[in-house]
Amino acid sequence: MMTRLYSSTVLGVDGIEVEVEVDFRPMAEKRIFIVGLPDTAVKESGQRVDTAIQNSGLPFQQGIFVVNLAPADLRKQGPAFDLPIALGMIAGAAETEIDASSWCIMGELALDGAVRPVQGTLPQIMEARRMGRKRIMLPCANAHEGAPVQGVDIYPVSSLREAWQLLTSAALPAPFTNSGAEEQSDGEKEIAVDFDEIKGQSYARRAMEIAAAGGHNILLSGSPGSGKSMLAQRLPTILPPLSREEALETSKIHSACGLLKRGNGLVARRPFRAPHHTISDAGLMGGGANITPGEVSLAHNGVLFLDELPEFRRAALETLRQPLESGHVVISRASGTMTFPCRFMLAAAMNPCPCGYLGDRRRTCTCAPAQIARYRRKISGPLLDRFDLLMEVPAVDPSILASAPAGECSSSIRERVMAARRLQCSRYAGTPFRSNAALSGKALQRYCRLRPEGRDILLRAVEELSLSARAYDRILKVARTIADLEGNPEIQDSHLYEAVQYRAFEHSLRE
Known part of the structure; x- marks a missing residue:
């Protein structure tokens, strides 16, 4: 079974959409292959994701997972693909059909399933909007970066379990609002020198x-x-x-x-x-x-x-x-x-x-x-x-x-x-x-x-x-x-x- 999700990476200061394809074949052994020109941080995500899924108590089974990050000729950097890879692996192992075409997903995973912040969220969200992705799933610590971008709904998550429930939910909660970010920005306008x-x-x-x-x-x-x-x-x-x-x-x-x-x-x-x-x-x-x-x-x-x-x-x-x-x-x-x-x-x-x-x-x-x-x-x-x-x-x-x-x-x-x-x-x-x-x-x-x-x-x-x-x-x-x-x-x-x-x-x- 194959699952397709969408994420993004940063090239310079611009976001580039990355398609995350996860193919699952039930086997007696578990093996994870990540292809698509990944750097070291992306290659290591297989071990992080596997451990995070098990520690989150989500449905899972043994098998061979092949993760393809497209376009294949673009070098993928950083740990932001952990969350979409994990969600794709869970969907494949549970044999659950999901429609993630409106989502852009990013986030690093801790071994206990917590979602950690990533760099370059703002340009990635701007690229997701340009590509027609209306919903953004990202770490709670990065929610403020997406608040100023109009035309998208921001859904911060703190754990892998919460991200899976959000992706498969029939009724979505209210998206994140930018009121807190505006208050913080106003405070930043105070000037220390004159x-x-x-x-x-x-x-x-x-x-x-x-x-x-x-x-x-x-x-x-x-x-x-x-x-x-x-x-x-x-x-x-x-x-x-x-x-x-x-x-x-x-x-x-x-x-x-x-x-x-x-x-x-x-x-x-x-x-x-x-x-x-x-x-x-x-x-x-x-x-x-x-x-x-x-x-x-x-x-x-x-x-x-x-x-x-x-x-x-x-x-x-x-x-x-x-x-x-x-x-x-x-x-x-x-x-x-x-x-x-x-x-x-x-x-x-x-x-x-x-x-x-x-x-x-x-x-x-x-x-x-x-x-x-x-x-x-x-x-x-x-x-x-x-x-x-x-x-x-x-x-x-x-x-x-x-x-x-x-x-x-x-x-x-x-x-x-x-x-x-x-x-x-x-x-x-x-x-x-x-x-x-x-x-x-x-x-x-x-x-x-x-x-x-x-x-x-x-x-x-x-x-x-x-x-x-x-x-x-x-x-x-x-x-x-x-x-x-x-x-x-x-x-x-x-x-x-x-x-x-x-x-x-x-x-x-x-x-």
Whole structure:
């Protein structure tokens, strides 16, 4: 007797439907064969499933079980096939006809029959909906991941016995609702840091506001303790909230990596990823034996912060150039090629020299000119061109720290940022662009037109600062954002002058 059920696996960050066929032949001995390109975890599921069925007290008999996971040319990974394989074996041994065509089933089994959580539930549920499976059976611990997906009914189970009763029941219970997940997500929106904790640094705060309003990449340079990391860590607090589409995109990646917090159906806030400078290329960009997303993809729709930028390996930094332009990263390995989304804001911080005190009023730099030049050459010109704003962050005078009042709070800044983003959303409706930073080609010429006087200002600045053509475009984008913050439909000369200021520092970095 043969039983057919449906499950799913994760390929990169996408779900792929897998058909689970279980054929049973009564014999005096028990043997289990699993075919269909299974990995080690799937091959071992036969022993887990056999023991779980016996310990659950479900009807069973000796025989030969052949389990086929289709499509046969797709490598199957992970323990999520335990539950559908077990249900298929029980149905075959009990000679019970079941109609599982509307179900997508996933879950790992413990030896006592308990159903354990699995990774990548959200993309698998989205794939099941696309394939027309209206009912999802999954572990109780993963129920919150399926709650945001509309058009499917979620049925969490805690044991193999409960799963069998659910599959064979004539009347199904009410599906899982997402009320608890929403409450948890609302709690996640509480923010632990705020811009009002930063005293002084008015110019740097202004640069961060412009970066947030236009989705621009920003580089901060200053001596140790000047507040570079504080500024970057608070950048997500002034960004607009995630739209539902963005939340699903982001949650899909985090679910595939097993990073969704228990009880949260969706990622509630824009991601902020801050990898250490010792990170490997695979950790930053993605890869590994089973190709998984890296930090650039985990920062999708959020912020990737690289502190101590020159301390990162130059090869790793250079790999960022293509993803910053395209918004996706392509990972090619012997096992295959994966494409992961990675639209993020890049915020980076660095010292002006190896000792960190070049230009500091209180401490003297001890670095030789050759050391400083070698330190700055770790950041290539093409990578510098990917930053829209380059900002010097001077050390704050201790008297300001002691007596200055609290700065403007994040919520006030975020209101202005959101107003500017709404203008951009309206302006770019019907186009693939979401923010000023994404503009390119003809769209840049169309939406960032300059008067003759403004063009002369920009050309003169590019010539005097020896800037590249890419830097020319980025000044235009920043000027467009400054105009949006003022609600001005035209780019004025004052907007250009301010935008040029955020490139002046680049000349000293290239020396």
